[in-house]
Amino acid sequence: MKILHVDLDAFYASVEELDHPEYKNKPMAVGGQRDDGILTTANYAARAYGVHSAMPVFMAKSLCPQLKVLPLHREKYLEKSREVFEVLKTFSPLVEQVSIDEAYLAIDHWPGDYEKRAWDLKKAVKDKTGLTLSVGLSYNKFLAKLASDWKKPDGFFMIGPQDIPDLLLPLKVEKVHGVGQKSAEKLKALGIYTVQDLYQLDRAFLYQHFNKAGIQWYDRIRGIDPREVSPSGKRKSLGTETTLERASQDPEVLWTYILDLCRELEGDCLDKNIQGYTLTLKVKTGKFKTHTRSRTLELPIYRAEDMVLVLEDLFPEVYQKTESYRLVGVTLSNLMDRSIRQLTFL
Incomplete structure (x- = not known):
C-alpha cells in the first residue's frame, strides 16, 4: 500500500499572501482583530519569533511587535481549498479530505517512480493555485502524515519499512497519531516522554492504562496502521x-x-x-x-x-x-x- 499525506503550508496565511504579496517575507498572521482575539495561523516569518496558531493576539505582538494581523476571509479559504482538491483528484480518484487544508491520497495505481510523481503533484498545485504543499509518502496513514511534517514548508519526505522503528524512537510521544494533550500528560506522569520510552512497554500495560488507544499506539510505532484511504465523503x-x-x-x-x-x-x-x-x-x-x-x-x-x-x-x-x-x-x-x-x- 502506498499513501500520500498532503498538507498546505500555513494555509490561511498563504492564501492572504497571494492577495498581499507585500507581507510574504514579513511576519503576518490571520485571526481576531482585537488584542484578546486568537490567531488562526501565522506565516513562517512570524513563526520564527515563536508566534503560532491559537495564541492570543496580545501575546503574539509581545513576541513580534511588527506582526501584521489580517482578518479572516472564510469564503476565500473555502474556495481556494476547493481549487486545491480539484488538482489532487486529477492525481488519484481516492482522495480523503481530512480538513480544509489536508488530505490522504491512495496512490497504488501510480506507475513507476512514486517520488517523482509526488513532486509532479506539488508542482501542479503550485502552478494552478499559487500555494505550496508539504507531502509525505509512506505505506500507511500514520507514517505518511508524520512524513509530511518532516521538512515543512514546501517539503517532501518518504518513510519506508526499513526506517521503522529507528526513525521514530527519538520523537516525542505527541507525534504518535492519537496521542492528544491529555494522553501525553498521562504518559509523562508514567515517565514516558519519547517513542523509545513507549516502545519499551508491552501491549497489556498499554491496554490497562489507555484501553484501545494504547493498543493502537503499540502497533503504530511498529509501523502497523491498517486504516485505509476512505474517499466516501463526510464522516457521520x-x-x-x-x-x-x-x-x-x-x-x-x-x-x-x-x-x-x-x-x-x-x-x-x-x-x-x-x-x-x-x-x-x-x-x-x-x-x-x-x-x-x-x-x-x-x-x-x-x-x-x-x-x-x-x-x-x-x-x-x-x-x-x-x-x-x-x-x-x-x-x-x-x-x-x-x-x-x-x-x-x-
Missing part, C-alpha cells in the same frame, strides 16, 4: 467504546471508563480537526441490553471537559442501581470541520 460520527474487564454496578467505576473515553475521543477530534453537535452515551448491561441517550447542543464541542458536562446529565437516564454494566461508549455526531467553525466565530 466519531466514537469509542470499551468493554469492562468485569461487569460493574458501581457508578464511580463506570465514570472512570467514561472519562477515559472522553479523553480518547477528544484526541481523535483534534487529530481529525472535527467537532460535533450531538453527543451520545451508550451502555450495555450484563444481560446484553443496550441503552443510549443523546443530546444535541446549540454549539459544537470536541473537548473532553465539555463532553463530561453533557454526559453528567445523560448518565442518570441510562444508569439503574439494579443493573450491572459490561460496556460503555461515547459517540460524537452531526460533525463539522473545526477550522470552518473557527472562521465563523472569529
